[in-house]
Amino acid sequence: MDDFHPLHIHWKPRRDGGAPLIRDEQRALSSADFAAEVAGLALLFVQKGVGRGDVVATMLPNRIDIVVAMFAAWRIGAAFMPINPALTSAEALYQVADSGSRLILVDAAARDRLTGTTATLLPVDAPPERSAAVLPDAAVAADDTALLIYTSGTTGRPKGVMLSHGNIDAMLRSIHAALRLDGDLSLLVMPLFHVNALLVSILAPLAAGGGACILEHFDRHSFWQSVRDSGASYFSGVPAMYLLLTAERGAIAPAPRLRFAICGAAPMPAQAIGAFEARYAVPVLEGYGLTESTVGATLNPLDGPRRPGSVGRAMPGIEVAIVGEDGAFCPPDTVGEVAVRGGNVMKGYLRRPEDSAAVLVDGWLRTGDLGRLDGAGWLTLVGRKKDLIIRGGENIYPSEVEEAIMATHLVAEAAVVGRPDAVMGEVPVAFVVAPEGGDADALVPALQAEIEKALARFKRPVAYHLLDSLPRNPIGKIDKPALRQRLEQAAQPATAP
Numbered sequence: 001m002d003d004f005h006p007l008h009i010h011w012k013p014r015r016d017g018g019a020p021l022i023r024d025e026q027r028a029l030s031s032a033d034f035a036a037e038v039a040g041l042a043l044l045f046v047q048k049g050v051g052r053g054d055v056v057a058t059m060l061p062n063r064i065d066i067v068v069a070m071f072a073a074w075r076i077g078a079a080f081m082p083i084n085p086a087l088t089s090a091e092a093l094y095q096v097a098d099s100g101s102r103l104i105l106v107d108a109a110a111r112d113r114l115t116g117t118t119a120t121l122l123p124v125d126a127p128p129e130r131s132a133a134v135l136p137d138a139a140v141a142a143d144d145t146a147l148l149i150y151t152s153g154t155t156g157r158p159k160g161v162m163l164s165h166g167n168i169d170a171m172l173r174s175i176h177a178a179l180r181l182d183g184d185l186s187l188l189v190m191p192l193f194h195v196n197a198l199l200v201s202i203l204a205p206l207a208a209g210g211g212a213c214i215l216e217h218f219d220r221h222s223f224w225q226s227v228r229d230s231g232a233s234y235f236s237g238v239p240a241m242y243l244l245l246t247a248e249r250g251a252i253a254p255a256p257r258l259r260f261a262i263c264g265a266a267p268m269p270a271q272a273i274g275a276f277e278a279r280y281a282v283p284v285l286e287g288y289g290l291t292e293s294t295v296g297a298t299l300n301p302l303d304g305p306r307r308p309g310s311v312g313r314a315m316p317g318i319e320v321a322i323v324g325e326d327g328a329f330c331p332p333d334t335v336g337e338v339a340v341r342g343g344n345v346m347k348g349y350l351r352r353p354e355d356s357a358a359v360l361v362d363g364w365l366r367t368g369d370l371g372r373l374d375g376a377g378w379l380t381l382v383g384r385k386k387d388l389i390i391r392g393g394e395n396i397y398p399s400e401v402e403e404a405i406m407a408t409h410l411v412a413e414a415a416v417v418g419r420p421d422a423v424m425g426e427v428p429v430a431f432v433v434a435p436e437g438g439d440a441d442a443l444v445p446a447l448q449a450e451i452e453k454a455l456a457r458f459k460r461p462v463a464y465h466l467l468d469s470l471p472r473n474p475i476g477k478i479d480k481p482a483l484r485q486r487l488e489q490a491a492q493p494a495t496a497p
Contacts, residue, residue: 010168011071011206015183021206024064024214034068041072043135045103048120052077052138054102055148057119059083059092059110062216065124066192067202069105074146074165077138078102081148081160082193086456089113091158095150099160099350142166148350149195151291151395158400160350161291163195170317170343171199171294172207177316178299179234181208184259187232189218189241190393196264199295200236220244227255234260238393239268240424242284246276260285260302264295265393266425267381270308286311288379292365293318294344298379313377318342322373323366332375335382339364387480389418389426394458396428398480401459405430408450410443412436413470415478416461419487430461431483433469440466 013031014021020028029037050056056073057080058066066082073080081099083092085107096104096117103120104110111121147163175181186205190197192214202212213230218241227235232255242263263273263286273284287299288311297320300312314320321329322336330336345365348356359366368388371381389396398416405414413433418426432447434440444464451460465486471479 010074010172010203012209014211015209016211020211022064022067022202022212022214024062025216027064029064037068038071038075039135041068042075044122045072045076045078046135048103048122050076050078050102052140053144054078055081055099057081057083057096057099057101057104058124059085059087059104059106059114060124060192061085061107062188062192062197062214063124064214065105067212067214070147070198074140075135075137077140077144079145079148079162081150082198083110083150084191084193084456085110086458087113088454088456089115090454091456093117095158095160098158099148099150140165142169143347145347147195147198149193149291159352159355161195162347162350163291163294164347167294167344167346168199168203171296172204174296174315174317174342174344175200175204176208179204179260179302181205181210184208184210184233185231185257186210186212187227187230187235188212188214189223189235189237191217194265194393195291195295196236196393200262220248224252224255227258228253231257233257234262236262236264238265238425239263239272240392242268242276243272243423246272246279252280254281258282262287262299264289266390267311273308287315288312288338288369288381289340290367290369292346292359292367293340293342294346296344297338297340297367307378310378310380311371312379314379318344320373320377320379321364322371323364327361330372333372335370335372337385338367338369338371338379338381340367341365387417389416389428391421391427391458392424396459398428401428401430401455401461404451404454404459405432405447407454408447410435410438410447410450413478415470415480415483417480417483417487419462419484420491427462428459429463429465429487431465431467431470433467 021031021034022029056078058069060066070080083095092113096119101119103122105122105124107124143164145162146165146168149161150158151161181204184205186201188197188201205212215226260283263284268286277284285300289296296315297318298312299315300306319341321339323339324330324336341364368385371379373379387398401416402414411432412435415431416428419429421427434443471482
């Protein structure tokens with residue numbers, strides 16, 4: 001297989017002359033400055049003992065340094081792994097240990113939470129060591145792991161999704177063909193530990209001779225000013241962002257360079273898309289994909305009719321099918337499991353061959369999501385086989401939250417389900433059973449205090465319901481549909497007799 005040179009394949013100098021290639025809220029880098037920082041940090045990585053096949057990580061809020069570290073890792077043939085800076089110490093240390101990370105670029109907050117790791121902790125503001133050495137590009141094969149992104153799996157323990165340089169190259173070709181990117185500037189509002197942010201908002205424009213502007217976090221009050229100030233031609237977000245922007249009060253000045261917006265990570269109601277487009281006159285392209293497909297699979301078209309409520313058709317170079325319980329492909333308009341095939345499909349899960357084999361079947365990625373394709377290839381999602389909760393674009397697996405609750409030893413049983421939320425899409429809710437003889441009044445406050453130390457804020461249940469016992473189905477399993485029904489009934493307004 002031909003060697004890849006990601007530094008050159010995955011980004012190009014800005015076509016817009018001396019305009020910054022990339023900037024955040026603190027600084028901006030030209031194409032030349034960016035290349036110099038990448039080379040300097042890559043040399044520092046080598047001096048710290050990092051080499052081809054190692055894993056380099058970052059645990060930082062959104063900032064340019066994450067992107068520089070990613071390309072520096074690739075420059076020397078290492079894989080790159082972004083860590084969510086909101087993770088607790090236990091969560092972050094698990095990810096570092098499981099991945100075998102050799103070096104982590106950190107700020108002060110992350111350094112404190114990573115106490116005890118054997119990985120080298122490199123302060124993000126440490127100046128690169130000066131050296132006259134010239135660092136050659138490492139020989140990188142298309143099948144070498146480029147990104148290691150952790151996502152919740154069927155056991156509730158996060159799994160490392162291995163995305164190769166070839167996966168990234170295939171996904172970028174598909175994105176460019178679908179969106180006709182040519183020197184475009186993106187405004188990044190998604191967190192940089194997400195594959196969506198890295199592929200759609202960073203690599204896609206940089207590989208097309210464009211640039212990227214990084215916001216540390218989404219702020220609905222200042223968002224449109226950021227769009228205008230940056231001169232962005234597109235941005236990618238999650239449904240919660242669009243709902244908040246639609247509800248924002250006051251007049252909004254137009255952003256003339258904005259061509260389109262992309263919505264993914266969770267389903268967005270058709271009426272919500274219509275309301276956003278009616279207010280801002282910006283087309284929203286709803287799509288579908290997952291980390292295991294290097295972010296993309298289907299997308300509503302940039303040109304021609306779009307179908308709010310559908311997540312679009314297969315992107316260029318990607319196949320999408322519906323598979324039945326028997327493993328056979330389903331005819332049009334039949335609900336089944338969504339399957340994806342193409343060069344964008346992951347290598348597999350890190351050191352989890354059984355989990356990989358369960359979802360990579362005959363060249364197809366079995367997504368675990370339920371949907372149907374019509375005769376023209378439009379995909380409509382109808383649910384998930386998994387119990388995954390998607391809160392504002394953040395994936396929460398109930399079993400991970402349940403494990404944390406049970407680890408407190410404050411409850412006898414626990415079950416977590418998703419409750420619909422008008423802004424976040426879903427939020428986690430816990431049902432717990434007090435131990436015999438326990439103090440029921442003190443249970444919930446004590447449990448909340450413990451979970452605050454164990455789980456990142458977005459994973460914590462928004463409510464705890466104390467039950468005498470959890471409902472079970474005939475074979476003895478906890479009946480989660482019954483718990484969801486209980487929440488639905490509680491949300492319904494009372495009717496007059």
